[in-house]
Amino acid sequence: MTKRITKEFADLQTEPPEDMKVDLITENDLFKWVVTINGPKDTPYAGGLFLVHVILPNEYPFKPPVINWKTKIYHPNVTNDGKGTMCLGFLRDGEWKPSSRMAAALEYVRQLMIEPVPDDAVDPAIAEEYKNNRKQFFKTAKQWTTTYAKP
Amino acid sequence: MDSDDDYNSGMSSQEDGFEEELQESGDDSMGEDFEDDEPDMGFGQDKDIMKPRKKAYEVDYRIYRPEEIIEQQDKQIEEVSAILGQPSEASAILLRYLRWNKERLVESYMDRPEAVLEKAGLGPDGGRAPRIEPVPGFTCTICFEDEPGAQTYGMKCGHRYCVDCYRQYLAQKIQGEGEAARIQCPKDGCSRILDSKSVDLLATANLKDRYETLLTRTYVDDLNNLKWCPAPNCEYAIECGVKRQELNKIVPTVTCHCTHRFCFGCTLMDHQPTPCSLVKMWMKKCEDDSETANWISANTKECPKCGSTIEKNGGCNHMTCRKCKHEFCWICMGLWSEHGTSWYNCNRFEEKSGLDGRDQQAKSRRSLERYLHYYNRFANHEQSAKLDKDLYNKTEKKMISLQTSSGLSWIEVQFLQTASQALQQCRQTLKWTYAFAYYLARNNLTEIFEVNQKDLEMAVEGLSEMFEKQTAELSGLKVDIMDKTAYCLQRRVILLEDTAVNLKTGEQTPCGLN
Ligand SMILES: [Zn+2]
Numbered sequence: 005m006t007k008r009i010t011k012e013f014a015d016l017q018t019e020p021p022e023d024m025k026v027d028l029i030t031e032n033d034l035f036k037w038v039v040t041i042n043g044p045k046d047t048p049y050a051g052g053l054f055l056v057h058v059i060l061p062n063e064y065p066f067k068p069p070v071i072n073w074k075t076k077i078y079h080p081n082v083t084n085d086g087k088g089t090m091c092l093g094f095l096r097d098g099e100w101k102p103s104s105r106m107a108a109a110l111e112y113v114r115q116l117m118i119e120p121v122p123d124d125a126v127d128p129a130i131a132e133e134y135k136n137n138r139k140q141f142f143k144t145a146k147q148w149t150t151t152y153a154k155p
Numbered sequence: 156m157d158s159d160d161d162y163n164s165g166m167s168s169q170e171d172g173f174e175e176e177l178q179e180s181g182d183d184s185m186g187e188d189f190e191d192d193e194p195d196m197g198f199g200q201d202k203d204i205m206k207p208r209k210k211a212y213e214v215d216y217r218i219y220r221p222e223e224i225i226e227q228q229d230k231q232i233e234e235v236s237a238i239l240g241q242p243s244e245a246s247a248i249l250l251r252y253l254r255w256n257k258e259r260l261v262e263s264y265m266d267r268p269e270a271v272l273e274k275a276g277l278g279p280d281g282g283r284a285p286r287i288e289p290v291p292g293f294t295c296t297i298c299f300e301d302e303p304g305a306q307t308y309g310m311k312c313g314h315r316y317c318v319d320c321y322r323q324y325l326a327q328k329i330q331g332e333g334e335a336a337r338i339q340c341p342k343d344g345c346s347r348i349l350d351s352k353s354v355d356l357l358a359t360a361n362l363k364d365r366y367e368t369l370l371t372r373t374y375v376d377d378l379n380n381l382k383w384c385p386a387p388n389c390e391y392a393i394e395c396g397v398k399r400q401e402l403n404k405i406v407p408t409v410t411c412h413c414t415h416r417f418c419f420g421c422t423l424m425d426h427q428p429t430p431c432s433l434v435k436m437w438m439k440k441c442e443d444d445s446e447t448a449n450w451i452s453a454n455t456k457e458c459p460k461c462g463s464t465i466e467k468n469g470g471c472n473h474m475t476c477r478k479c480k481h482e483f484c485w486i487c488m489g490l491w492s493e494h495g496t497s498w499y500n501c502n503r504f505e506e507k508s509g510l511d512g513r514d515q516q517a518k519s520r521r522s523l524e525r526y527l528h529y530y531n532r533f534a535n536h537e538q539s540a541k542l543d544k545d546l547y548n549k550t551e552k553k554m555i556s557l558q559t560s561s562g563l564s565w566i567e568v569q570f571l572q573t574a575s576q577a578l579q580q581c582r583q584t585l586k587w588t589y590a591f592a593y594y595l596a597r598n599n600l601t602e603i604f605e606v607n608q609k610d611l612e613m614a615v616e617g618l619s620e621m622f623e624k625q626t627a628e629l630s631g632l633k634v635d636i637m638d639k640t641a642y643c644l645q646r647r648v649i650l651l652e653d654t655a656v657n658l659k660t661g662e663q664t665p666c667g668l669n
């Protein structure tokens with residue numbers, strides 16, 4: 005699958021998704037990417053700089069990429085366990101299709117920053133807050149952004 | 156559309172050729188004949204005389220080999236295929252989509268065929284028969300290889316990929332994810348379901364086998380009246396018509412060809428006479444209180460008279476201290492001499508009257524005592540069943556040597572095996588009567604239940620005691636053991652029958668059942 009991954013990576017260089025920059029973690033390993041995300045505007049993440057590791061499994065693209073947030077983020081869909089796993093929607097085994105693209109996966113990640121999916125949350129407390137006390141959610145998320153996602 | 160009526164006809168009532176299996180699949184193959192007819196409502200008097208009526212605690216069921224399950228599926232697929240004029244691989248997908256409800260499928264298909272096809276994952280249809288072929292100027296959009304002449308495959312939706320990618324995709328789904336019935340086209344957004352014909356064209360023999368196995372598994376899982384036997388490595392499936400909402404009224408217990416006896420409702424091991432929901436509550440309680448109850452499962456206790464340590468090495472609860480010859484009951488530690496008579500009340504928890512109801516501490520201690528009373532007996536029968544079995548295994552070895560030295564035939568020592576099996580089964584029932592009794596309120600029916608329980612328990616302990624005799628004595632006890640075995644089984648039937656009738660009619664509703 006080298007051909008496919010090379011092409012996807014090259015395409016993401018010439019045409020990166022909005023607010024994102026894609027690099028290899030180490031120069032000669034095509035399967036490990038680091039994505040730098042500028043927190044989208046009008047979100048509590050605006051002004052922050054987030055690092056996300058994207059690991060392509062050996063079975064890629066028959067298995068989905070693995071997304072890990074390296075920068076702590078206050079978000080109902082990201083685990084707060086030091087791993088920062090994000091695994092929902094078409095990032096899951098059963099949903100991902102081999103014709104799905106990394107560009108779409110990254111765009112999906114960005115969409116989730118703009119609009120979390122509290123009904124498919126990994127952190128029920130944050131999801132609860134997001135649903136019922138949006139103001140408090142914004143406040144804490146913003147606080148985390150200033151504390152952990154300093155550019 | 157006359158075949159509409161016999162939806163799932165392959166699995167409804169009785170079919171020729173299964174009578175034999177039905178006989179074997181009877182309650183326990185130890186004397187009670189399995190009766191496969193519905194309870195007779197007044198007619199067929201002759202038949203009632205000929206065959207024993209089905210017991211209230213028995214249910215109708217049937218055992219299938221994996222091949223029969225596949226046949227059953229295929230038969231229904233062919234029927235639907237003939238009715239709808241769809242190829243069999245598409246009919247299979249349609250049937251799975253509607254969980255094998257043939258009637259509903261035919262009805263909704265006749266109504267709106269396109270919508271049904273679309274929802275089942277069979278639309279849109281490009282019309283061209285799928286086949287493996289090279290396409291000039293083709294670039295696979297999964298791997299981006301564009302080697303001229305490469306083989307490609309696509310289903311009727313028209314999404315085409317190189318054969319290598321398609322195969323890897325199938326392997327990932329079938330082997331990696333254990334998926335078979337709901338594998339979609341590799342194209343994102345396309346919900347066309349991969350049919351068995353495509354798998355035939357693309358997959359290796361191994362993968363195909365796995366695919367078929369998974370499909371059969373899905374079939375059984377999809378149908379509420381079919382379940383796999385939970386015994387390890389057993390391949391049989393059991394069909395039973397007892398519905399989920401009936402589980403408070405009956406404990407549907409089945410015996411597989413592999414001899415494993417289990418509850419069709421919850422697939423746990425035989426837990427008659429206790430209904431599934433009580434079993435669940437009881438096990439939860441035991442888990443929560445496991446530390447409190449731990450001391451009970453100990454294999455050694457102290458003689459209540461002289462205090463010397465006594466080890467239990469058989470299932471029998473009639474203990475005799477080696478040192479002081481004191482005879483006592485292992486369960487309640489009371490005098491054994493009081494057990495064989497009407498004084499016997501080891502099984503009943505005596506509610507102390509005159510207890511100060513305002514004393515919360517006394518109350519909770521009392522409720523713990525009550526629980527421990529039942530748990531003690533529950534755990535003890537479980538342990539005794541194991542010890543009985545160990546003892547039998549030892550005895551069996553001795554019998555073999557006895558057989559060779561004394562010239563007794565194998566048939567002549569078979570009574571021991573029968574007795575051992577009866578003992579196991581009765582203890583299993585006894586064990587669960589204590590969980591059941593825990594949830595019973597004090598009333599007349601409970602008293603009758605306790606009498607039945609006591610009778611069975613005494614019979615079992617009697618048989619168990621004979622088992623602990625020296626091997627040399629055993630052959631002399633043959634008639635006694637056989638009589639006692641029959642008596643134990645009879646007591647078990649009486650207890651199960653009484654309890655099942657009361658449960659069915661709602662006369663006796665344990666707390667926690669609604
Ligand atoms: Zn390909």
Ligand SMILES: [Zn+2]
Pocket residue numbers: 310312313314340341342345346347
């Ligand atoms: Zn397709």
Ligand SMILES: [Zn+2]
Pocket residue numbers: 384385386389390391411412413414415
């Ligand atoms: Zn079995």
Ligand SMILES: [Zn+2]
Pocket residue numbers: 418419420421422423426430431434
């Ligand atoms: Zn059950």
Ligand SMILES: [Zn+2]
Pocket residue numbers: 458459460461462463476477478479480481
């Ligand atoms: Zn003693």
